[in-house]
Amino acid sequence: MLRIVVGMGSCGVAAGAGRVKEALERAGAKPGITGCVGACYLEPIVDLYEGAELKRRLVKVAPEDAPAIAAAVESGDLAGVERLAISAEDEEFLSRQTRIALRHCGVIDPESLDAYRAADGYKALEKVLGMTPEAVIEEIKVSGLAGRGGAGFPTWFKWNAARNAKGDEKYLICNADEGDPGAFMDRAVIESDPHSLIEGMLIAAYAIGAKEAFVYVRAEYPLAIVRLEKALGDARAAGILGKNVLGSGFSCDIRIKAGAGAFVCGEETALIESLEGSRGMPRLKPPFPAEKGYLNKPSNINNVETFANVAWIILNGGAKFAAMGTENSKGTKVFALTGKIRRGGLVEIPMGLTLREVIFGIGGGIRDGKRFKAVQMGGPSGGCIPESLLDTRIDYRELGATGAIMGSGGMVVMDETTCMVNMAKFFLDFTARESCGKCVHCRIGTRRLHEILTRITEGKGREGDVELLEELCRGIKDGALCGLGQTAPNPVLTTIRYFRDEYDAHIRERRCPAGECAALRKFKIDPAKCKGCGACARKCPVKAIAGEPKKPYAIDPAKCIGCGSCEAACRFGAVAKA
């Protein structure tokens, strides 16, 4: 009989997968669970397996579909559920990817150690325990794996430095404080394949000689914490984790430390401060964490996605990993494709693909027939890349040359209705709030940037504001200690570089070309479409709309504040931007 598996990552649950699972149970089926396959736009997803073979993938499943699914599985006749089957086009979203870090996501049951072991789980760890730590580091060096959290620093180098640091007590730390808004691959890995993180961490701990390890995970990821706790418990009970790992004499335990909500804690020295219980304010480097990290002991920090690649590299060889990608950037990278994209979700692709191939080839381009304007990469530390640079390859150096960064893999796509000045303001609002306050340039500079951007979006911009922004940006880059401050100006600098005309339109013409800035837009009613229902007038917060029932209403432009309530209230599409 076919096996039913429901995708129960956070996204799936938010889309209603829990209700689908309950409905299936009520219909007499016995659904199993898996994590997130990454096709978030198709959730809730229900897979039908025959043994290990995926027979059908059903998408956008509703609780009402449960009886039909249960009946189809019971009878073996899938005709009744074919209408839910994934389309060939959507199938491409998955088939065009190369999955290493996400290899088990959405495939195995994340709450089952047996399922992980059946998928070659912990075989890399077994292999490593028979190798010297130096040989393990060498294999990672051959692979060319670089930190996936943003900086792109060679992983082997950090491991080697921690290995060679003096001292018996060493710590391994996993940075799961995925703070970049718009990136969620680390959450997906922990929720969908927690054992691969544990295995990668144990291999790293063996390589550097750490007996104690931590996962510093965001408090906003409750499901990830629950799944990781269960996986750690199961691994401990099976003798994989803790004292005498797999009978090898090597011991290492992993503990979870929940973060408390601070973006700057993604910076490794700030993360260490936070682990120690203090305010998460970055330390001066050097000394680097490899020499003096947690409790001033040698420490090594990598992020979740980096660790998720490790077991695969050990099993398949570093050379196979390095065969993918470009000269500077090896292997694959996971991106969180979101925003105004048609097919959004997690996408893992070999380095070297172009942005166009990812956004249009895999993501299907812009939804609602709108036009692509820019893609934001690297979150608050990154930048906006315009259409003219869509043929840039996914490569640390090439992306860096655009003024954006690879970052942790957030890829937020924007269309013509997104105002780039407002976008820069959005990020500076974020960094100004998240600045820890240690460095004056960052603490005060980001606030001043935000104030200037605010006045521009409110139509109060002054001639010379753009130059003032640029000058401030240079000061912050030079005057900030850590990555948060040094990169905070990037969203401003890239939008000025590629979308200067939008800044000028706001400042000189008091106009927002994208029509997003409320202070710079007005609305009008098309009398031909207006039915005179009065819904807009009732919603208008400033009583700018008047009219008689069943006759076209009108907006007084002198009173209109451009809030858009009327546009949202109109059921006939009669209200539009003037």
Added chain:
Amino acid sequence: MNENESIVSLLQEVQAKNGYIPKDEIYRIAAEKGVSPAKVTGVATFYSQFRLSKPGKNLILLCKGTACHVNSADGIAAALKEELGIGGGETSADGLFTLEFVACLGCCSLSPVMMINGVAYGSLTPEKAKRIVREIRDSNDGKGA
């Protein structure tokens, strides 16, 4: 002093128990760790997760991440304000709801997103957001806090 539990962990424990961090607990932790209350307060106010006042019965976390921003999270905030009369960081007069804005809930593909009492609600529209909180309010009515 880090041998046992860190200040952050102790504060998390207190918040898990009370829903917020009462002033007395700050003094207790300071005494326990042998540090000044100012140091503990410094930690408590640094992290966005910690609350120093009692929250409403239902905690709404509205995501203001990049993807949600692009997909009009501000419209959802306005809708919640209309329905509940509260903005970010505020608690409704009936004590039923506290609204907090968060940087990212990590459900970007379903943006705009909010999380109520740990459950995520995605692909929101202003109307859908209002309906969700209305349903929660109705199911809470008469039961007391």
